[in-house]
Amino acid sequence: MTSQPNMANTNQPNFPQVEGGASLILAWQIKNKTVLVVGGGEVAAGRILNVLNADANVIVVCPSSGLNPEVRHRIDSSEVTHIDRFFEPVDLDALPPSNAPPDMVLVAIDDPAASTQIWKLCKEHRIPANIADVPSECDFYFGSVHRDGPLQIMVSTNGKGPRLAASIRKWIGNQLPAGVGNAIERIGELRIKLRKMAPNHADGPKRMRWMTRVSDAYSWDDMCALADEDMDNLLKFYQSGKVPELHALKAMRGGKAPEDLDVFDGSFGFSVVA
Template sequence: MPGSSSSSSSSSGSTGIPAAANAKPPTREETGSEDYPPIVQGASLLLALRLANRPILLIGGGLVASQRLYFLLESSAHITLISPAPLHPSIQHRIDDPSTSSQITWLNRPYKGREDEVKVKGFDLVMTAIDDNDLSKEVCDLCREEKVMVNVADIPPQCDFYFGAQLRKGPLQILISTGGMGPRAGAMIRDIVLEALPDNIEEAVEGVGLLRSDLRKRAPGVGGQLGQERMDWMKGVCDKWGLAKMERFRDESVRKTILDQGWPQRKILGPDDLLSRDNGNKVAGGSLRTTLDSLLNLDPRSSVVSAGLGGFVSGVALAVALGSYLSRTRS
């Protein structure tokens, strides 16, 4: 059945594409050939391309071209758009909008294929979104000759890459690809994924990014034993906190506590481990002393401040406990 660990000879129905196990790279827990999932050929390699300031050629000016343009602008690419007016209203808006106009060079004319003065070899990616199938095929042939990757809208065999259904929430981006078979099905799956995401997913991703950045400052370098330990420690911390609570990593005091008390010993601290260093009571976002330090903007490393806050915290804890006891006796 699809999604199971069945062998590569299994069939997934009329498409003739064999079923595959859930795709994931090898892990250190895999110790023998029986642990390795079968290789099922025919998948796309899903990548996140960094296109900032890269030259992209977009041929067409209709609705599909407007969708392509939207994603290209968000990736900070520079787009050469070739299409005669009138353009789709959203394309014209992007050209007229000062916040995006500098990313677009619009040539108000049809594309001439092999005879055009704009050559595909001058671009990192080429995309066509036109109704002329013969011209689309010619553009595809030109790109193949020049070894430039091309996407021809609605003709999968002439595509080196697909767009798929995408969603973005802050730094998080998700792509659902059906290999060009069912774009609408991909969009429906995307909406299911969107509904399942925690409401604070943007803050969670931001938080874990800050923690990872702080860790790399303490343990710089690429690869080697230290790099592996850094990856393992981050994985353990993320697993222990879970998506719903990782937004707390945005608090600098929380990150500092996790790193100070966890990283040197390669210890994994979870939310329940962030205890007050003064009275053992748990305080959201870190210890009570950390919270007071932040409010008073004092340096907790100062011996005078440390002693003063220690006595103050103890007094607060005693007052809270006494108040709770009197409240219970009066009732």
């Protein structure tokens, strides 16, 4: 009797394989959230800058004698609120000025036993925390970040090689074209203008397709060079779904309408990206 081939695995879906051991890298929106920083040294200063850049409300708990010059500057400039004492468990229940629990806790002190105790208290209160230099006592890590205006690129080694992460981040930053942050800023402004012009939810797919064409049609330098008048003129092509070449767009300066340009005679044209 002839055996039949095993057909069980012939139609297996080609899905990505799971690779464990990673962190879930997210952009955590903490604007106007309360972040408690325990400590006032060099590491605390870096943590404070990170969360201030994300527009958080920062409370620093540390005796004045333990403040380094940068943290003291943040306090003197009223960029953070300072509580001049050591951490107390009550800090996880209510903090000024809102008298509410912190949304995040960052610990950067040279006392492993005290750090672990704070970590355990945070777990009891279900408050996400990061204990500097103790990966096992961290709900999240700080990666090495390249920043250029709205552009942020984070490199993480999951705590295994921070110095290597910094080197990779510098290499990536050096490969990016100059002005990329400004170009992204201009794209963001154009999206805001477009959403005001076509605000309905049903317009979403068309807006996304047209913005993709705009992003593909112009270089970084071209986007940086667009004036407000250029962006207003560019929006005139949205309904048609077309994107004018840059020299055609510049020719509209001074109040010329698209129909005033001889856009189909070879001098001007449309660059429509599928």
